[in-house]
Amino acid sequence: xxxxxxxxxxxxxxxxxxxxxxxxxxxxxxxxxxxxxxxxxxxxxxxxxxxxxxxxxxxxxxxxxxxxxxxxxxxxxxxxxxxxxxxxxxxxxxxxxxxxxxxxxxxxxxxxxxxxxxxxxxxxxxxxxxxxxxxxxxxxxxxxxxxxxxxxxxxxxxxxxxxxxxxxxxxxxxxxxxxxxxxxxxxxxxxxxxxxxxxxxxxxxxxxxxxxxxxxxxxxxxxxxxxxxxxxxxxxxxxxxxxxxxxxxxxxxxxxxxxxxxxxxxxxxxxxxxxxxxxxxxxxxxxxxxxxxxxxxxxxxxxxxxxxxxxxxxxxxxxxxxxxxxxxxxxxxxxxxxxxxxxx
Numbered sequence: 001x002x003x004x005x006x007x008x009x010x011x012x013x014x015x016x017x018x019x020x021x022x023x024x025x026x027x028x029x030x031x032x033x034x035x036x037x038x039x040x041x042x043x044x045x046x047x048x049x050x051x052x053x054x055x056x057x058x059x060x061x062x063x064x065x066x067x068x069x070x071x072x073x074x075x076x077x078x079x080x081x082x083x084x085x086x087x088x089x090x091x092x093x094x095x096x097x098x099x100x101x102x103x104x105x106x107x108x109x110x111x112x113x114x115x116x117x118x119x120x121x122x123x124x125x126x127x128x129x130x131x132x133x134x135x136x137x138x139x140x141x142x143x144x145x146x147x148x149x150x151x152x153x154x155x156x157x158x159x160x161x162x163x164x165x166x167x168x169x170x171x172x173x174x175x176x177x178x179x180x181x182x183x184x185x186x187x188x189x190x191x192x193x194x195x196x197x198x199x200x201x202x203x204x205x206x207x208x209x210x211x212x213x214x215x216x217x218x219x220x221x222x223x224x225x226x227x228x229x230x231x232x233x234x235x236x237x238x239x240x241x242x243x244x245x246x247x248x249x250x251x252x253x254x255x256x257x258x259x260x261x262x263x264x265x266x267x268x269x270x271x272x273x274x275x276x277x278x279x280x281x282x283x284x285x286x287x288x289x290x291x292x293x294x295x296x297x298x299x300x301x302x303x304x305x306x307x308x309x310x311x312x313x314x315x316x317x318x319x320x321x322x323x324x325x326x327x328x329x330x331x332x333x334x335x336x337x338x339x340x341x342x343x344x
Contacts, residue, residue: 047070047072051106060084073100073101074100074101075099078100094132095133096128102115123152126151154166172201175201175202176202204216204217216235223252226250226251226252226255230251253265275295275300276295276296310339319331
């Protein structure tokens with residue numbers, strides 16, 4: 001009895017000692033390891049913890065304490081059925097086989113995605129932008145493109161708007177036939193119908209960079225046919241205040257195609273003495289010599305300073321028609337010569 005009790009006491013003391021020793025070893029191990037975990041630089045693994053990854057528990061990624069083979073790519077964790085439980089791609093996400101980081105460049109949030117189009121080939125936008133993989137052409141846009149046109153014909157990779165159409169290669173004169181018919185693209189408004197001839201095309205007046213400012217290419221216009229358009233209805237015509245033009249004269253008798261002003265009349269072929277048929281309204285009331293109503297070209301020459309040819313009046317005693325400041329009825333040339341007042 002005594003020997004059995006002694007053995008029991010010895011075993012109890014031995015077990016207690018062993019447990020105490022193991023506890024001390026474990027305590028030393030824990031306190032020895034814990035500081036090293038706190039000071040561990042995760043950047044050395046090739047996967048720096050940034051954004052939302054900073055606050056994730058280690059065991060969320062290193063499941064079961066297994067460090068080796070932990071995924072480094074997004075889809076290795078953010079996918080349904082993955083060993084690591086992380087937010088997966090939702091079911092309403094656009095269908096794509098590209099890596100997550102192609103669009104989700106921030107590890108802090110999934111919001112604010114942006115795709116890097118640097119590797120995208122021109123003309124192949126609809127490979128992704130087909131309404132399934134990525135946003136495609138909306139239904140309201142269906143009538144705005146020709147079948148042969150690609151997205152990047154109008155749009156740029158940084159945004160859908162503003163959109164600009166590259167008109168390089170467009171055949172002149174086909175603006176309305178191909179696009180600008182009011183259905184495929186902006187066409188001629190109803191208020192514009194009287195401003196064009198039936199044979200005119202958009203690029204007759206407009207440039208492909210913008211509707212305004214407009215210009216008209218007069219290269220093919222037949223001389224003397226200005227009034228075909230410039231009649232005040234089809235295009236700007238002669239205003240009511242316009243002076244100096246006779247009924248048979250055309251716009252290009254004075255004006256050129258660069259603008260209404262400056263205007264210059266070609267007097268070649270004008271009959272001498274017929275100036276007043278045009279210039280009747282242009283002689284001012286203060287015109288001198290007073291009382292003379294002869295033809296303009298007696299004194300005025302085309303494009304030169306005015307002068308009077310007195311030699312033609314020699315001996316005709318007509319001086320007083322102009323030089324009426326003498327208060328007598330004696331003709332000036334009784335005393336004066338046409339070369340000057342002196343020497344009489």
